[in-house]
Amino acid sequence: MTWVYPFxxxxxxxxxxxxxxxxxxxxxxxxxxxxxxxxxxxxSACLAYTAAHGVAPEELWDEVAVGIASLESVxxxxxxxxxxxxxxxxRSGAAVSMPGMMDTVLNLGLNDTxxxxxxxxxxxxxxxxxxxxxxxxxxxxxxxxxxxxxxxxAVATAHGSAEPDAASDQVATARLKMIIEGHASRxxxxxxxxxLHLAIAAVFDSWDGRRAVDYRRVHGISDALGTAxxxxxMVFGNSGKGSGxxxxxxxxxxxxxxxxxxxxxxNAQGEDVVAGIRTPLSLDVMxxxxxxxxxxLLDISGRLESHYRDMQDIEFTVERGKLWMLQxxxxxxxxxxxIRIAVELFDEKIISREEAVLRVTPDxxxxxxxxxxxxxxxxxxxxxxxxxSPGGASGVVVFDADEAVELAEEGxxxxxxxxxxxxxxxxxxxxxxxxxxxxxxxTSHAAVVARGMGKSCVVGCEDIEVDYAEQLFxxxxxxxxxxxxxxxxxxxxxxxxxxxxxxxxxxxxxYSTLMGWADEFRELAVRANADTPVDAARARELGAxxxxxxxxxxxxxxxxxxxxxxxxxxxxxxxARADALTQLAPLQAKDYAGIFEAMDGFPVTVRLLxxxxxxxxxxxxxxxxxxxxxxxxxxxxxxxxxxNTLLGRINELETVLDRIExxxxxxxxxxxxxxxxxxxxxxxxxxxxRAIFTAAVQCADKGIAVFPEVMVPLVAFESEFVxxxxxxxxxxxxxxxxxxxxxxYAVGTMIELPRAALVAxxxxxxxxxxxxxxxDLTQSTVGLSRDDAGRFLPGYIRRGLxxxxxxxSIDREGVGELVSIGVERGRKTxxxxxxxxxxxxxxxxxxxAFFHEIGLDYVSSSPFRVPIARLAAAHxxxxxxxxxxx
Ligand code: PEP
Ligand code: MG
Numbered sequence: 001m002t003w004v005y006p007f008x009x010x011x012x013x014x015x016x017x018x019x020x021x022x023x024x025x026x027x028x029x030x031x032x033x034x035x036x037x038x039x040x041x042x043x044s045a046c047l048a049y050t051a052a053h054g055v056a057p058e059e060l061w062d063e064v065a066v067g068i069a070s071l072e073s074v075x076x077x078x079x080x081x082x083x084x085x086x087x088x089x090x091r092s093g094a095a096v097s098m099p100g101m102m103d104t105v106l107n108l109g110l111n112d113t114x115x116x117x118x119x120x121x122x123x124x125x126x127x128x129x130x131x132x133x134x135x136x137x138x139x140x141x142x143x144x145x146x147x148x149x150x151x152x153x154a155v156a157t158a159h160g161s162a163e164p165d166a167a168s169d170q171v172a173t174a175r176l177k178m179i180i181e182g183h184a185s186r187x188x189x190x191x192x193x194x195x196l197h198l199a200i201a202a203v204f205d206s207w208d209g210r211r212a213v214d215y216r217r218v219h220g221i222s223d224a225l226g227t228a229x230x231x232x233x234m235v236f237g238n239s240g241k242g243s244g245x246x247x248x249x250x251x252x253x254x255x256x257x258x259x260x261x262x263x264x265x266x267n268a269q270g271e272d273v274v275a276g277i278r279t280p281l282s283l284d285v286m287x288x289x290x291x292x293x294x295x296x297l298l299d300i301s302g303r304l305e306s307h308y309r310d311m312q313d314i315e316f317t318v319e320r321g322k323l324w325m326l327q328x329x330x331x332x333x334x335x336x337x338x339i340r341i342a343v344e345l346f347d348e349k350i351i352s353r354e355e356a357v358l359r360v361t362p363d364x365x366x367x368x369x370x371x372x373x374x375x376x377x378x379x380x381x382x383x384x385x386x387x388x389s390p391g392g393a394s395g396v397v398v399f400d401a402d403e404a405v406e407l408a409e410e411g412x413x414x415x416x417x418x419x420x421x422x423x424x425x426x427x428x429x430x431x432x433x434x435x436x437x438x439x440x441x442x443t444s445h446a447a448v449v450a451r452g453m454g455k456s457c458v459v460g461c462e463d464i465e466v467d468y469a470e471q472l473f474x475x476x477x478x479x480x481x482x483x484x485x486x487x488x489x490x491x492x493x494x495x496x497x498x499x500x501x502x503x504x505x506x507x508x509x510x511y512s513t514l515m516g517w518a519d520e521f522r523e524l525a526v527r528a529n530a531d532t533p534v535d536a537a538r539a540r541e542l543g544a545x546x547x548x549x550x551x552x553x554x555x556x557x558x559x560x561x562x563x564x565x566x567x568x569x570x571x572x573x574x575x576a577r578a579d580a581l582t583q584l585a586p587l588q589a590k591d592y593a594g595i596f597e598a599m600d601g602f603p604v605t606v607r608l609l610x611x612x613x614x615x616x617x618x619x620x621x622x623x624x625x626x627x628x629x630x631x632x633x634x635x636x637x638x639x640x641x642x643x644n645t646l647l648g649r650i651n652e653l654e655t656v657l658d659r660i661e662x663x664x665x666x667x668x669x670x671x672x673x674x675x676x677x678x679x680x681x682x683x684x685x686x687x688x689x690r691a692i693f694t695a696a697v698q699c700a701d702k703g704i705a706v707f708p709e710v711m712v713p714l715v716a717f718e719s720e721f722v723x724x725x726x727x728x729x730x731x732x733x734x735x736x737x738x739x740x741x742x743x744x745y746a747v748g749t750m751i752e753l754p755r756a757a758l759v760a761x762x763x764x765x766x767x768x769x770x771x772x773x774x775x776d777l778t779q780s781t782v783g784l785s786r787d788d789a790g791r792f793l794p795g796y797i798r799r800g801l802x803x804x805x806x807x808x809s810i811d812r813e814g815v816g817e818l819v820s821i822g823v824e825r826g827r828k829t830x831x832x833x834x835x836x837x838x839x840x841x842x843x844x845x846x847x848x849a850f851f852h853e854i855g856l857d858y859v860s861s862s863p864f865r866v867p868i869a870r871l872a873a874a875h876x877x878x879x880x881x882x883x884x885x886x
Contacts, residue, residue, distance in 0.1 A: 002042070002063070003041055003042055003044065003045040003048075003057065003059065003060045003063050004039050004040070004041055004042070004045075004060070004063035004064060004066070004067050005017075005018060005022070005026070005039060005040045005042065006037075006038075006039045006067060006070060007025050007026050007029040007035060007037060007038050007039060007040070007232075008026075008029055008030070008037075009026060013026050013027050013030075015095045016043065016095045016225070017042045017043055017044065017228070018040045018042065018043075018093075018228050019040070019043055019092075019093035019094050019095055019227060019228030019230075020093055020094065020095060020096065020097055020329055021091060021092075021093025021228070021230055021327055021329070022040035022093050022228045022230045024327060024328045024329055025038065025040070025230060025232070025327070026040065027307070028304075028325055028328060031303070031307055033300060033303070033304070033325050034300075034322075034323060034324050034325055035324065035325050035326075036232050036233040036234070036235050036324050036326070037071055037074045037075065037232070037233050038071065038088075038230055038231050038232030038233055039064075039067040039070075039071070039230075039231055040228050040229070040230050040231075041060070041064070041200060041228060041229040041230075041231065042228055043094070043095065043225060043226035043227060043228045044226070045057065045060055045204075045226075045229075046204045046207055046226035046227050046228070046229070047224070047226040048060075049201070049204045050204065050207065050208065050226065054201070054204075054205070056197075056200070056201065056204075061197060064196065064197075064200070064231075065193075067231065068086070068193075068196075071086060071088075071233060072086055075233055077233075079109055079192050079193070080109065080111070080113075080114060080191070080192040080193075081114070081117065082113050082114070082117050083117055083120075083121070084117065084121060085109055085110070085114035085117050085118060086109055086233065087107055087108065087109040087110060087114075087118075087131075087233070087234040088108045088109050088196065088231055088232065088233060088234060089104065089105070089106045089107075089108065089230075089231070089232050089233075089234050090104065090105045090106075090108055090196070090199040090200060090203060090229060090230075090231050091104045091203070091229065091230050091232070092104065092203045092206060092207070092227045092228075092229060093227060093228050093229070093230055094207070094221075094225050094226070094227045094228070095225050095228075096219075096221050096225065097329060098212060098215050098216070098219075098221065102203060102206040102207060102209065102211075102212050102227055103142040103202060103203055103206040103209075104138070104142075104203075105135070105138050105139060105142055105143070105199040105202070105203075106134065106135065106138060106234065106269065106270075107131045107132070107134055107135035107138075107234060108135060108139075108192065108195050108196060108199055108234075109192040109195065109196075109234075110131060110132045110135045111132075111190040111191075111192065111195075112190060113190075114192075115128050115129060115131075115132040116128070118131065118132075119166070122239060122240075124239065124240060125166040126164075126165050126166045126169070127236070127238060127239055127240065128166070129165075129166040129169035129170055129173065130164065130169050130238065131236070131238070132169070132173055133155065133169040133172050133173045133176065134269070136173050136176045136177060136180070136188055137151050137152075137155065137176055139180075139188055139195065139198075139199070140176060140179070140180035140183075140184075140188065142199070142202050142203075142206070143198045143199060143201075143202040144180055144183060144184035144186075144188075146179060146180055146183045146184070150179060150183075151176055151179065151180075154172065154175040154176055154179055155172045155175075155176065157175075158171040158172035158175055159172060176188075196231070200229050200231070203227065203229045204226075204227065204229070206227070207226060207227045217798075217800070220803070232326075235317045235319040235322075235324045235326075236269070236317070236319050237265075237267070237268055237269055237270070237317040237318060237319065238267055238268055238269045239267075239319055239320055240267060240320070241266075241267065242290070242318070242320050242321045243266070243267055243317075243318055243319050243320055243321075244264055244265055244266040244267060244268060244286075244317070244318050245264070245265055245268050245269060245270050245315075245316070245317045245318070246262055246263055246264035246265060246280065246283070246286070246315075246316055247262050247263060247313065247314065247315055247316075248260055248261065248262030248283060248297060248301060248313075248314045248316065249261045249262055249311065249312070249313050249314075249331045250301045250302070250304060250305045250311050250312045250314070250331070251305075251311045251331075251333075251337070251341055252337065253311070253313075253331055253332060253333040253334065253337055254333075254334050254336075254337055255334075255336065255337055255340065256333065256334075256336060256337030256338070256339070256340030256341045256344070256510075257340075258344060260283060260297070260298060260301050261283070262282075262283045262314075263280035263281065263282060263283065264280055264281050264282075264283055264285070264286045265280045265281070266281070266289075270315065270317070270326070283297075290318065290321075292321075293318050293321065293323050296323050297316065297323060300314075300323070300325065301314065304328055305350070306350065308328070308330065309345070309350050309351055309355075310330050310331075310341075310345070310359075311330070311331045311333065311337075311341050312328045312329065312330065312331055313328070313329050313330070313331035313332065314327065314328045315327040315328075334367065335360075335364040335365060335366075335367035335368050336367075336368060336506070336508070336510075338359065338360050338361075338364060339360055339368075339510045339511055339514050340508075340510045341359075342355075342356040342357070342359040342360055342514060343356060343510045343513050343514055344510075345359075353517045354521065354878050356514065356517065357514060357517050357518050357521060357871070357874050357875070357878065358875060358878055358879075360514060360871065361845075362845040362848075362868045362869075362871040362872040362875060363845060363868060365867050365868050365871060366390045366491060366864075366868065367491075367505070368505050368506070368507060368511060369390075369391075369454075369505055369507075369542075369864050369867065370390045370391025370392070370454070370456070370490075370491065370505055370864065371391050371392045371393065371456075371502040371503060371504050371505060372391075372392060372491070372502065372503050372505070373392030373487060373489040373491070373492075373494075373496070373500055373501070373502050374500070374501045374502065374503055375487075375489070375494070375496060375500050375501075379487075379496050379497070379498070379500050380477055380478070380496060380497040380498070381477070381494050381495070381496055381497075382463075382464070382475045382477050382478060382480065382486065382495045382496060382497050383461050383462075383463035383464045383475045383476075383477070383494075383495045384458075384461070384463065384492075384493050384494050384495070385436070385437075385438075385458040385459055385460045385461030385462070385463075385464075385493050385495070385790075386441060386442050386447075386458065386459050386460040386461075386493055386790055386794065386805075387458065387489075387490055387491055387492055387493035388442050388444075388446065388447035388450060388451065388457040388458060388459040388460075388490060388493075389435075389447060389450035389451040389454070389455055389456060389457035389490045390456065390490045390491040390864075391434075391454070391455070391456040391490050391491060392456060392487060392488065392489045392490070392491070392500070392502040393413075393415070393433035393434040393455070393456040393487070393488055393490075393502065394413060394415070394433065394434075394485060394486065394487040394488075394498075394499040394500065394502065395412070395413035395414040395415040395432065395433040395434060395485070395486070396412060396413065396414055396415065396482075396483050396484065396485055396486075397414075397415055397417050397473070397480055397481075397482055397483065397484050397485075397486055398414045398415070398416055398417070398428075398432075398482060399416075399417055399418065399466065399468055399471055399482060400428065401416065401424065401425040401426070401427055401428020401429070401431075402427075402428065403428075404416045404427075404428035404429075404431045404432045405427055405428060405430075405431040407431075408431035408432070409431075413433045414431065414432050414433060415432060415433060415434045415435070415436060415486055415488055416428050416429060416431075416432040416434075416435050416436070417435075417436045417437075417438075417464070417466060417473060418435070418436075418437050418438075418446070418466070419437060419438050419439055419466055420437050420438075420439045420440045420444060420445065420446060420787065421435065421437060421444075421445050421446040421449070422445060422615060422619075424618075424619065426449065426554070426557045427557070427558075429446070429449055429450065429453070429455070430453070432455070433455070433456065433488075434450075434455060434456035434457060434458075434488035434490065435450050435455060435456075435457045435458075435488075436457070436458050436459075436461055436464065436486075436488055436495055437457075437458075437459045437460070437461065438460070438461050438462060438464045438465070438466055439459070439460060439462075439787070439788070439790065439791065440459040440460055440786075440787050440788075440790050441459065441460060441786055441787065441788070441789045441790030441793060441805070441807055442459065442790070442805060442807045442808050442840065444459055444460075444786055444787045444790065445787075446459050447459050447840075448775075448840070448862075449554075450490070451840070451862040451864070451865070452529060452530065452531065452535060452554075452862050452863070453535070454538070454862075454863060454864040455490075456488045456489070456490035457488070457490050458488055458489070458490055458493050458494070458495055459790055460790030460791065460794070461493075461495060462791065463475050463476060464495070475495075477497070478497060480497075485497075485498050485499045486498070487499060487500040487502070515543065515867060515870060515871070517874075518870050518871045518873075518874035519543070519870060519874070521874040521877050521878055522870060522873035522874040522876075522877050523852065523873070523877050524848065524851065524852050524856065524857070524858060524859055524869075524873040524876075524877075525545050525546070525836075525857060525858035525859075526543065526544060526545060526858065526859055526860075526861070526866055526869045526870050526873060527544050527545055527546040527547055527548035527549075527602075527603075527605075527836065527838075527858055527859070527860040527861075528540075528542075528544035528546075528547055528548065528860060528861065528862065528863045528866050529547070529548060529549040529550075529551070529838055529842070529860050529861060529862050529863075530544075530547055530550060530595070530862075530863055531550050531551050531552075531554035531555060532554070532555075532591070532594070532595070533591070533594030533595050533597065533598050535863055536594070536595045536598035536599055536604075537598040538863050539863035539866055540598060540599060540602075542863055542864065542866040542867055543866050543867060543870050544602075544863065544866045545602055545858075546599060546602035546603040546604060546605075546858075547595065547599055547602070547603070547604040547605055547606075547860070548605055548771060548836050548837075548838045548842065548858060548859070548860020548861075549605055549607055549711075549771065549838035549860050550592075550595060550604060550605060550606045550607060551607055551610065552588070552606060552607055552608060552609050552610075552688060553609050553610055553611050555587075555588055555591045556584070556609075556616065560587070561584065561587055562616060564580050564581075564583040564584045564587075565580075565584065565616045566616060566617060567579075567580035567583075568580035568581055568584070568684075569613050569616055569617060569659065569663070570655065570656065570659055574683070577681070577683055578683055581683055581684065581687040582687075584687060584691075585687050585690055585691045585694075586691075588687070588688060588691035588692075589690075589691040589692075589694045589695040589698075590695070591695075592604075592606065592691055592692050592695035592696070592708075593695040593698060593699055596695060596696060596699040596704055596706045596708070597699060597704055600704045600705055600706075601705045602707070603707040603708075603709055604706070604707070604708055604709065605709040605710075605711050605748075605769075605771060605838070605860075606688075606692050606708060606709070606710055606711065607711040607712075607713050607750065608675070608678055608684075608685055608688050608689075608710065608711065608712055608713060608724070608728075609677055609678065609684055609685075609688060610673055610674050610677075610713045610714065611668075611673055612663070612665060612668040612671055612672050612673045612677075613663050613672070613677065614660055614663035614664050614665070614668070615668075617656060617659060617660045617663065618656060618660070620657070620660050620661070620664065623653055623656055623657050623660065624657065626653060627650060627653050627654060627657065630646055630649055630650050630653070631650065633646055634646045634647070634650070669776075669779065669785060669786065669787070670780075673713075673714060674713040674714020674715070674750075675712050675713055675714055675715050675720045675721070675724050676714065676720075678712070678724050678727070679720060679723060679724065682727055685724055685727050685728065685731075686727060686731050689710065689727065689728045689731035689732060689735075690731055690734075690735055692708050692710060693708070693731065693732045693735040693736065693743070693745070694735055694739070696708045696743045696745065697735065697736070697739045697741050697742070697743055698739075700741065700743050701741065706743055707743075707744060707745070707746075708743065708745045708746075709745065709746045709747075709748060709768075709769060710725075710728050710745065710746070710747045710748075711747075711748055711749060711750055711769075711771060712724045712725060712728075712747070712748070712749045712750065713749075713750045713752070713773070714750065714752060714753065714773075714776065715749045715750065715751075715753070715756050715763065716753045716755045716756055717755070717759075718759055718762045718763050718765075718766070721749050721763055721766055721767060722766055725747040725749075725766060725767070728747050729747060732745060746768040746769055746834075747767070747768055748767045748768050748769030748770060748771065748834075749763060749767045749769075749770060749771075750770075750771050750772070750773040750776075750838070751763075751770050751771070751772050751773065751777070751819075751822045751826075752772065752773030752774070752775070752776035752777045752780070752839075753776065753777065753780050754777070754780055754781050754818055756822070757777070757818040757819065757821055757822035757825075758818075758821065758822075758825075759825075760821070760822040760823075760825040760826040761825035761826065761828055761829045762829070763826070764825070764826040764827075764828075764829040764830045764833055765829055765830075767826075767833075768833075768834070769833065769834040769835065769836070770822065770823075770826050770833060770834075770835045770836070771835070771836045771837065771838045771860070772819050772822065772835070772836070772837040772838070772839065772856075773838060773839050774810060774815060774819070774837055774839025774840070774841045774842075774847075775807065775839040775840055776839075777815055777818060777819070777839065778806050778807055778810075778811065778815050778839070779807075781811075781814055781815045781818055782806055782811065782814060782815065784806070784807075786807065789807065793805055793807075807840065808840065808841075808844060809841065809844050809846050809847055810841045810844070810846070810847035810850055810851075812850055816850055816854075819837070819851075819854065820854045823835055823854055823855060823856065827855075834857050834858075835855075835856050835857055836856060836857055836858040836859060836860055837851055837856060837858075837859050837860065838860040840861075840862075841859075842859035842860045842861040842865075842869060843859075843861025843862055843865025843866070843868055843869050844865075844872075845868065845869075845871075845872035845875070848869055848872040848873055848876065849872065849875070849876040849879075852873060852876040852877065852880070853876070853880070859873070
């Protein structure tokens with residue numbers, strides 16, 4: 001087993017073994033860039049060390065000794081030498097970049113003797129003692145874990161207010177040594193080999209340090225990678241005039257502009273840039289002060305880009321006029337820059353269009369589609385919940401939907417805060433800039449509705465305790481009263497105190513170019529879930545090729561509609577019910593017509609009514625309160641007229657309460673909803689079918705290309721679908737006969753219950769299409785309530801019990817398996833059965849990849865996730881092409 005690889009190794013470069021930084025150094029050296037000589041200790045050595053509970057493999061130290069001997073011979077310096085000492089840096093570097101998460105020791109090899117040698121050799125004892133003091137400080141902190149503040153305080157006292165010099169650094173070094181020895185019960189070793197072994201072990205240990213472990217959890221990085229360690233000859237950016245250190249990006253990481261971008265600090269070591277003690281200068285200043293070095297940096301930057309075929313983030317040091325490269329890696333960039341760089345690298349013939357598309361991570365598009373919160377460390381996070389609908393927005397807190405509307409009408413920006421939302425709050429959600437709920441998960445009512453509207457929303461915010469009576473909420477950080485400003489970041493799930501800066505999104509030509517390419521490569525069609533003509537038009541602008549789910553019940557909201565709906569629910573008999581429905585039909589037809597028009601030329605899937613009827617009635621608690629108040633007033637009423645009015649109203653409300661109680665269910669999510677409603681009240685299905693087909697015929701008359709697809713929700717039994725689809729078809733024929741014209745249409749079903757997935761083969765005998773409702777399918781397969789799981793699921797993820805929220809990203813093994821079974825059985829009966837998905841997973845990149853793999857025809861997502869789904873679909877097509885080529 002080889003543990004150590006010199007930078008000039010002939011071995012193939014393997015990032016998994018050498019880590020990102022080590023691989024970069026080897027590659028740069030191989031390509032002839034000026035890299036200080038060194039060697040890399042492999043990630044396997046770290047893993048062996050960790051497995052042996054902190055004991056390095058014996059041969060490691062022999063191989064390190066060989067590495068040092070070879071550095072001595074290349075540089076002509078001696079490790080621990082009394083005249084020309086070899087000094088080293090020891091840095092961590094895993095295969096995946098984890099910036100700042102692990103440790104580094106610089107200036108290693110300095111001791112009481114070599115410091116004098118360095119002073120003599122450079123003629124600069126200030127520099128030599130500064131370097132030694134820094135080494136002792138870092139060694140104490142990293143190897144012996146002495147709290148950095150104690151060490152910094154000792155240095156500050158030794159330096160006093162004067163500029164540090166050799167004398168004060170000598171005092172500082174002596175104090176540091178004392179503190180470290182006191183803390184560790186052993187001195188900082190004078191022997192450079194011992195220094196090196198301890199530093200390497202400390203870097204290995206930092207792989208399992210708290211910071212690194214937390215970072216890996218958050219970014220989903222495996223613990224099994226380990227870190228490599230690069231040991232490199234020191235070059236000193238702090239060796240006086242003509243020296244310095246800096247960081248450069250080969251293109252602007254914010255805008256993507258093709259212009260070197262970065263900062264530079266003269267006469268300094270890398271850690272000074274990080275510590276922010278002095279403000280770095282822009283590279284333009286370096287261009288005037290060190291034109292030759294700047295020009296070299298520009299040349300190298302261009303060569304590095306062509307070599308790596310991507311924008312690079314470079315660390316460099318200038319030692320007395322000589323430029324050295326210390327690191328190169330693919331540079332982090334904003335979403336806008338990522339798109340511009342990808343498109344321009346194609347224009348410059350560096351990468352192909354396929355590569356350009358693969359260079360942009362689909363989720364990053366969110367930054368372009370929603371305002372981004374630019375919070376600083378001073379901004380107070382009041383609470384954190386589940387990031388349910390992305391984007392940032394600020395407003396004054398209100399707790400009531402009507403009040404949200406009133407204030408919005410006065411031109412105020414509001415944030416609606418509720419325990420949870422229901423259809424009754426819909427108007428308030430429309431009026432609000434953002435919505436926060438203390439309960440619920442990412443497919444709860446608030447989350448689904450907010451996402452559909454592209455509004456910022458945080459749900460399941462358990463840290464917030466709402467007191468509706470007092471019109472305030474408490475969090476561990478503050479008490480917020482109605483009218484106070486807050487900012488909601490639906491991208492991260494944070495709720496901030498006050499108005500935090502947000503930056504508006506912009507879509508430019510580069511975006512359109514890249515998305516055009518993505519559309520050419522993808523095989524999955526992408527539709528949108530939209531319930532209004534405005535949302536449908538927006539979805540189309542964002543590239544939707546039809547509506548995959550129009551949740552009809554969202555059209556029953558609004559004062560006149562809710563009233564008609566209530567009348568229908570309260571109707572004492574079928575005739576009265578039919579009357580109420582007749583009022584609703586034209587209103588629904590108008591909505592459908594608007595959607596067909598916005599989606600001219602594309603299919604529109606309209607789902608029949610889904611939620612339980614009691615949701616359209618007033619709140620039970622509020623109704624009881626109102627009855628109680630009226631009864632109190634009745635006791636005091638004196639005039640006969642007042643008594644009669646009050647009695648009339650009480651009577652009315654008691655009937656409503658009775659109906660609420662009769663319709664209320666212990667578990668409405670598993671109760672009388674979906675097609676079960678249409679079966680109990682066929683007149684609702686009939687009214688909806690009538691509205692759909694009337695609108696379709698009227699639109700077709702106007703020259704609009706319509707293709708309605710009527711979808712039956714929550715089917716468990718084949719017979720449910722047979723009965724509902726027959727009713728839809730009969731109604732279609734009636735409407736066509738009445739209007740003397742017809743349109744093509746299809747009747748299909750949602751597959752959103754495990755039983756439906758299992759009997760899909762039989763359902764497919766009658767259905768013309770399937771659409772998987774993976775929200776309900778997840779709820780019913782995993783046995784997790786969509787509305788309550790938000791309370792404990794984040795804990796599952798934190799404890800590592802599950803990797804991701806199954807309501808956000810499809811649970812491939814469980815729910816995914818049922819979807820696969822449904823597809824397989826459905827297509828066995830009807831090979832050309834059109835199949836899509838319309839649960840929230842339709843806009844999640846990893847789920848989109850899964851749906852491609854199992855052969856779905858389309859995914860449907862909320863309008864603002866349509867671009868993400870388009871790009872994700874292109875990624876999976878391109879990736880499966882490459883894997884089938886291989
Ligand atoms: C689903 O269950 O996945 C679905 C799309 O329907 P809804 O979210 O309206 O229940
Ligand atoms: Mg559903």
